[in-house]
Amino acid sequence: KGTRKRRAHAPPVGNELERLRRVSIEGNIAVGKSTFAKLLHSVNKDWDVVPEPVGKWQNVGTSEKTASNLLDMMYRDPQRWSYTFQTFSCMSRMHTQLQPPATHLLGSGGTPVQVFERSVYSDRYIFALTLFELGSINATEWAVYQSWHSFLLEQFGQRLELEGIIYLKAPPQICLERLKRRDRDEEKGVKLDYLEKLHDQHENWLVNKSTELHFEQLKQVPVLVLDTSGNFEEDEKVKNNLISQVREFFS
Numbered sequence: 107k108g109t110r111k112r113r114a115h116a117p118p119v120g121n122e123l124e125r126l127r128r129v130s131i132e133g134n135i136a137v138g139k140s141t142f143a144k145l146l147h148s149v150n151k152d153w154d155v156v157p158e159p160v161g162k163w164q165n166v167g168t169s170e171k172t173a174s175n176l177l178d179m180m181y182r183d184p185q186r187w188s189y190t191f192q193t194f195s196c197m198s199r200m201h202t203q204l205q206p207p208a209t210h211l212l213g214s215g216g217t218p219v220q221v222f223e224r225s226v227y228s229d230r231y232i233f234a235l236t237l238f239e240l241g242s243i244n245a246t247e248w249a250v251y252q253s254w255h256s257f258l259l260e261q262f263g264q265r266l267e268l269e270g271i272i273y274l275k276a277p278p279q280i281c282l283e284r285l286k287r288r289d290r291d292e293e294k295g296v297k298l299d300y301l302e303k304l305h306d307q308h309e310n311w312l313v314n315k316s317t318e319l320h321f322e323q324l325k326q327v328p329v330l331v332l333d334t335s336g337n338f339e340e341d342e343k344v345k346n347n348l349i350s351q352v353r354e355f356f357s
């Protein structure tokens with residue numbers, strides 16, 4: 107709140123592009139980011155969800171015959187594939203974050219909001235950092251990652267900036283239960299201690315503010331912390347409570 111400014115790089119195609127807001131939803135694996143993003147869209151059509159490109163990571167390659175599942179490769183052999191995975195996930199994320207807003211968003215007369223599931227920032231400060239701390243990315247790979255990440259983000263500058271972050275927070279044990287329930291093949295080996303590590307990483311970045319951030323602008327982005335340990339998919343009361351917090355945060 108209070109840091110909103112006109113986007114200097116917004117193309118001169120009418121007021122709505124100028125008013126466009128860009129928000130990212132962050133949170134542990136399986137906490138429910140996609141479900142929450144859809145919920146936002148269902149209560150306000152001006153909120154447009156730009157989904158996370160998980161499918162792209164499960165299907166890397168130019169033809170069906172040669173396509174490989176990079177997500178699976180990373181979980182099976184983290185030391186060999188984590189750096190490659192983070193390179194690819196960050197690139198696909200950058201592509202997503204640079205997309206122009208969907209045309210239906212423009213012309214509604216409202217205040218369009220692009221909602222991203224995760225961001226180029228969580229790619230670095232949640233996943234790549236954790237994989238480095240766990241030894242799955244080595245010191246050289248980490249240095250190379252940070253070098254191109256900083257360079258690209260500086261080049262694209264304001265076009266990648268966020269106006270707000272919604273942090274969905276739930277105990278790692280609950281995320282593990284949700285992860286088991288959805289039963290994604292590649293994630294069968296994910297253990298509680300990995301989710302605990304990712305949880306701490308979210309807390310350090312978004313709550314304790316103790317992560318060392320390279321980007322000045324990122325330090326100023328307002329964060330809304332939502333307790334999503336309750337069943338917000340089915341329980342109307344829980345759902346409405348979360349929605350009203352979002353409304354108030356962006357009002």
Ligand code: TTP
Pocket residue numbers: 133134135136137138139140141158160177192195224228229233234293
């Ligand atoms: P998430 O980005 O957490 O997506 P999700 O489908 O779990 O989200 P939700 O259930 O909350 O809607 O991660 C998808 C998978 O990709 C997960 O197994 C973790 C992995 N991953 C990485 O290893 N590195 C990354 O940088 C990202 C973004 C994901």
